[in-house]
Amino acid sequence: MHRQEKILLAVLPKNIAFEVKKDMQDTHEERMFHKIYIRKYEDISILFADICGFTNLASEYNPKDLVLMLNELFARFDKVASIHQCMRIKILGDCYYCVCGVPEYQKNHAINTVEMGRDMIEAIRLVREMTLVNVNMRVGIHTGKAHCGVLGLKKWQFDVWSNDVTLANQMESGGLPGRVHITDATRRYLNGAYILEEGNGASRSKFLEKEKIKTWLVVDRSPDYDIVSQETANHPMTIPWKSTRGISKQERLTGMSTRTRGASTRNGLSEEEVLVENVDSHLRQGIQAIHQENWKSMYCQNWSLKYKQVRVENKFVRMKYKDIPFQVTLYVAIVAICIGIKFGLMNLMVFSFIPQAFILLTSIMIFILTRLLMSLIYFSSFIVLITVKLVAIDKYDTLFSVYANFCVLSCLTLLLVVFSTRRSELISRYDFIWKLQALDEQLQMKRKHEQNRSVLENILPSHVAKHFVEDATSVSKLYHESRDNACIMFATLTAFDKFYIECDGNNEGVECLRLLNEIISDFDQILDRDEFRKIEKIKTISTTYMVASGLAGEECADNSHVEAIALFARELLLKLESINMHSFNDFNLRIGINVGPVVAGVIGSDKPHYDIWGNSVNVASRMDSGGVAGRIQVTEEVKSILEPLGYQFECRGQINVKGKGMMTTFFLLPPDDCQCELYK
Incomplete structure (x- = not known):
């Protein structure tokens, strides 16, 4: 939990992280x-x-x-x-x-x-x-x-x-x-x-x-x-x-520089001693709380001891009497067994030569011995005390009669029983409140853990987030993995720089960013579909949307991850056309795709940042920046993978790519039944 929180706050400011987690908790709210x-x-x-x-x-x-x-x-x-x-x-x-x-x-x-x-x-x-x-x-x-x-x-x-x-x-x-x-x-x-x-x-x-x-x-x-x-x-x-x-x-x-990485300490104490100190502190607070009855006025009514909240009282009653059906069933079973034994013995005595008196006496002796063993100490002590008290009162007390003393003693006994049972009920209800609080804290911790995990997986890929959370030493280590056949796509929203204006009418540009947020969010929702589960969003760079597939390794054997990227690119164009129609804009997408080896990893020990590097990434970026709005520009390697799958291409010719020189590139053509106006 603490490690999740630390990584999360290293990437997002505290106020943003708190607001995001709060909104994730209130997912039931519908927003336009x-x-x-x-x-x-x-x-x-x-x-x-x-x-x-x-x-x-x-x-x-x-x-x-x-x-x-x-x-x-x-x-x-x-x-x-x-x-x-x-x-x-x-x-x-x-x-x-x-x-x-x-x-x-x-x-x-x-x-x-x-x-x-x-x-x-x-x-x-x-x-x-x-x-x-x-x-x-x-x-x-x-x-x-x-x-x-x-x-x-x-x-x-x-x-x-x-x-x-x-x-x-x-x-x-x-x-x-x-x-x-x-x-x-x-x-x-x-x-x-x-x-x-x-x-x-x-x-x-x-x-x-x-x-x-x-x-x-x-x-x-x-x-x-x-x-x-x-x-x-x-x-x-x-x-x-x-x-x-x-x-x-x-x-x-x-x-x-080299430094000692010892256990975390506080005031010179080791981590284990700090833990013991915290536990002892909580226990001391709990013991003190037992002797304080302030909590009673907070939760219970003073005389009846019933909880002030009906919901809590109902829970307590259900918990207290939940075993009654079992106890009644057990009692009925014992009575039935006893009756069965009685009739069995009666039948036995009809055909037995053993005298009935002997069997009856034996049964009585077993019953008496059993009862004596169970209650001899308490019962005999009570009888002795009462007898001694009555004899002493009868012999030395000249003010009251034996009957009056017996009544006084009975009243005192009744008060003692009432006080004892009330105290027992009080402790029982206090223990129940503690259990409720413990369950509530456990539920809150679990909910917070899930929120942190969800937010963390929205910052790092799930397998990378798991690596950092589970390994306490991984935050300070370099995490990287090589992939030989990753597919990379860059998609840039064109004409947004002309759309973005800072003025009082649009809240200094916030409303423009709100539309950009809608576009990016709609693109993100497309990634939730099953056919695009192999695609990993890397980041957004201003108005450029970057994704990659094949980063999990085992998914690269049949090149289906490359086809997933091609289909995703087409879906982005279709989605943007729908957004244009509803927002009365004329945005377009310039898309570039490449396939090849990459290194994926996390850099920055204090603020982990996941990214992919390699010449293949640079070429994919150039396919976008050197592309045409409304077209999907790909390299020859992508064409050789998709063409056998039925995809059609148009050769653009050679273009100058920074760091690579002249390269032959291709435009991925739309399917014959495509009705998208943006997809040329």
Whole structure:
């Protein structure tokens, strides 16, 4: 339970995770639209960072080693982000982006983000020295506002949307390797903390030129501004990079120097001692509660001891008298046996030479001995006490008669019996309340466990989530698996950038995101069908929907996972056409599919992020980005698998694919009976 909660809160902010779990509990509520989990944040700084020369770096490593290196690098980024109070949003291949000021406002969000960028450039410099590969990092920063939250129904990833986020992304694209590229809006929040120079971003980016964005490059810290003391005031645990010079390059890169991993302790106690202490504490509280009757006024009526809640009283009565039918049955059975024995003995005496008196006396003796053995101690003690008391009273008491004393003694006995039975009833009812509370807590824990599991499986694939929950040490280990014949699909919603407008009429763009949430949620619901159970949603990247199949290994033998992707792509086009008809829009999909080997894994020790890597993934992405709206573009490998199954293709010809050169691609044609206007 605790491990589930820890992983969940590492991926989603606490307020979002709590709201999601609460809504999962209230699934009976009918809604016209899917719930959208988005909040608006003002005065935040957004950082985008991309590894320059990643293709060269990838060529130097096999896929598994590349994932290991990325895991170490991004784990270091996560630790640096924590130091500078930044929140990592997503990892997109070799791109890392984060924000400062979410979910809690940070006064120095701009300075923290610039320091984050400088530390990332230092980290990639260490990679360059260790690998001898010419890699660098391009960092772009912008300050503004954003809508933050999650979209869709599956594989939730915390994300940010706004025009300012788009601008921050373009600042990275128009930046320079090894430099922190900031907008004039960010500069105004730095208060002279850095030495800056003209960035000239418009000369490298058409977007920045079109929007007339003035940019700057960070040169160094300003000697007149004490950034270290400012950081220390905000977070005393900050350790500047210069203080790590004595640490090895490997440790400085990974941020994971050797440390003792002992059992969790509290105040010097071992884990077992802490557990014993907690149990003893609960027992002490329970014993004290027995002697306190405050609970009685909370649950029971003072005189009758009946529970105030009729529902609880009915449960108690049913529990208390549930054995009565059994007891009555047992009593009847015993009486029947006794009667049977009696008649049996009578028949026996008719034909027996044994004197009846002997049998009768024997029966009486057995009965008397049995009764004596059962009640001799209590009965004799009671008789002795009563006799002694009456004799003493008769001999020495001159005020009352024997009859009067007997009445007084009887009344006292009655009061004692009433008090004893009332106390017994009180304890019985108290014990019942404890049992109800224990059952309720157990039910709540089970429900919370199921909620956490459901949310966790909406963040990680079910088999990966199970691996992390069951293995206590797995969170700090790299999880990866190779698949030789995975099928990858990217589908991008076109024209949404023109549709998205931030104005008062649509709540600063929230209503546009609400429609995007509906589209993604409808796509997610298609994945719930049995024919698409082999498909795993990986993530959404802005308006791009990414899925893959064949990640389970055993499902790849007959290539049915490739056909499932093709059918899923067609279903997306049909669904989008229906959405367009009801929302009066003209969105379209640009889809790309490829098949080949991939490495699937989880990177980031503190914030686990599931993704797939490999050349096959890059080619599938290029099939989308270099595709045509309303068409499904596939590689020759996909065509060779689907064509024998009856699918028809149109050869597009050769196109230039980044990292691959010229490639021959094909368009998957719609079936003859297809009525979809979008599917050309």
